[in-house]
Amino acid sequence: MSTDSLIEPIDDAIAIVAVRKSELAAWQQQQAEPIRAWVISCGFEAEAHAVLRLPGDKPAVLIGLGDTIDRWSFAGLPQSLPEGVYRIDGELTDEEATQAALGWALGSYRFTRYKKPSRDVAQLIWPSKADRAQVARDAASMALVRDLINTPTNDLGPSQLADAAQAVAKEFGATCNVTVGDALLTENYPAVHAVGRAATNAPRLIDIAWGNAAHPKITLVGKGVCFDTGGLDIKPSSGMLIMKKDMGGAAHALALGRMVMAAKLPVRLRVIIPAVENAIAGNAMRPLDVLQTRKGLTVEVGNTDAEGRLILSDALALACEDKPDLLIDFATLTGAARVALGPDLPAMFANDDALAAELENDARETGDPLWRLPLHSAYAKDLDSKIADLNNISSNGFAGAIYAALFMQRFVDPAVKWIHLDTYGWNSKARPGRPEGGEARNLFALYRLIARRAK
Known part of the structure; x- marks a missing residue:
């Protein structure tokens, strides 16, 4: 497009x-x-x-x-x-x-x-x-999301996702560093390595930087699970069918970053993408394994199919190390969010009420809807583990989207303003301008939110 x-x-x-x-x-x-x-x-x-x-x-x-x-x-x-x-x-x-x-x-x-x-x-x-420049910028960024999600994993594994990120970075003169395979352990991304090590296409951490360091720091993080079998807690075939879309969060982060760079907004932009394939092999992580994370917290693996939050734990910890003014993550994270809100309404979580209200208003004004769900702290105890700092799933089957967000919040510096979007990344049926397949949501609302901070 x-x-x-x-x-x-x-x-x-x-x-x-x-x-x-x-x-x-x-x-x-x-x-x-x-x-x-x-x-x-x-x-x-x-x-x-x-x-x-x-x-x-x-x-x-x-x-x-x-x-x-x-x-x-x-x-x-x-x-x-x-x-x-x-x-x-x-x-x-x-x-x-x-x-x-x-x-x-x-x-x-x-x-x-x-x-x-x-x-x-x-x-x-x-x-x-x-406004021809805006139309070109927005159309190209929407196409990037759709193309990346629609491409099957045999042509878009972690290495190819990194290639796509490097191409975007090169287009706008950004730097792009990629940490691959066992180097993830050396550079302290142990959770990314643990999730992706069973795949033949090695896991990697993609880190793009662009803009003047004196400008407001905006960091985008995207879940880049290029295919999700569920790991040893394997998905049924029906649940695995469109899991090529599980890197939709990465596609969104990359596309929003592209919009920012194309508009030359005066911000210091960073885009972080942990890219893996959650595959099955003899060295795959197992249920009840205990993983190390970049932040130093240990995580017991209650379910290997809750892998997205594991790789995001390292990415969010990295993102917070340079204290961004705004941190936004995208993830095709939970079926619970889809059960609650359906495919067209991403679930939004935020650790700042004023920020959440601002984004809700931007979503209304741009016709780019989302719905806020709570970071209900009373539920956090259900992520406790008897042998580790926390478990990657809750001890009950309720409120899955909230538990996932609460897990991720443990890796976010409380001083950093943070938005988490649990999105679907897919059109299950065709509508005018929105064909069945990969889809971008909330790029317009979030671009407006970021543009307001540019100075």
């Missing part, structure tokens, strides 16, 4: 007439009788994503906006309209034009690495008031 489907003006572009539900009656009254009768006879009510070809000498398409224009309003059109060049009729505000162009770019996305598409997407003339 890029802005290739957005082009410069040509003379014979097909008109797209976009109408809100509240404006439909007034619009109809302004039309000639044949068009008015056609629209009524077809039952067009301007519902969101409704499309109707208009009769007449000059081809035109009527689309419904529902109640408002957002980035998804035009996103279904590039692949549903016939091939050709289109233009949006009527005046759009700067923001509406930007969102319309972004939606067109998002709706043009197709994962084509292994299968050639059967047709070209429709093209749109750039809306005149659109």
Whole structure:
């Protein structure tokens, strides 16, 4: 996905007439009788994503906006309209034009690495008031998430994920250090090593740095489990089927970092990704093993399928060592979050109420929803272990997302403002602009949160 489907003006572009539900009656009254009768006879009510070809000498398409224009309003059109060049009729505000162009770019996305598409997407003339730089930045970052998640593990293991990170770093002149295999033990990332050592594609810790050290420090951490068998506590086949997406947190962190760098925000950015495959072999970690961690806490492995929080423990401890002004982590972490909130609402945890409220407001304003769950401290005792500092799972089957967040909080410096996002990273069904497969969520809200801190 890029802005290739957005082009410069040509003379014979097909008109797209976009109408809100509240404006439909007034619009109809302004039309000639044949068009008015056609629209009524077809039952067009301007519902969101409704499309109707208009009769007449000059081809035109009527689309419904529902109640408002957002980035998804035009996103279904590039692949549903016939091939050709289109233009949006009527005046759009700067923001509406930007969102319309972004939606067109998002709706043009197709994962084509292994299968050639059967047709070209429709093209749109750039809306005149659109912020082209923002559209290009946002579309490319969304595509990065989708492409990384959609790529199967035989082509995107820990080494290839590191290659992707290094490519992003090189694009923007950032540094990227990668610690691989047994060097993880030497450099004190024991939990990352323990989770990933059974895979033939060795585990690694990816560390990107960019920007002026005098600017506010923003650190992003992403769970990079490139495939999760569950380890010796092996998943059933149905639970393993889409586990190529278990590096979705890493994809989000890398893409948000890309947005920040592309916009040249005045921040000191750091992106940390522990990249592993949770595989099964003779040297795989076992249930009730006790692992060392970078922070010095010992962890009893109550379940090898709760591996994401283990690798994140080392990454979060590393992140806190230089005291960032804001720490954000992304992880496709728990099924419990999906049971509670479904696939479209990432669960958000934060150790600062004002910060959480700020992000909630950004999520509303950007149409990028999430839902806060509590770091309920009374539950923390359920992570106790009789032989280690803590267990990686709770002693009961409830509140799995909260227990995972509480576990991770043990590795975060209380003085550091921290946001944890338990996200799904996947569309289970196709919708306009959002094909089935890998998906990014909350990049727009978090970018706004970070941009406000840039100075």
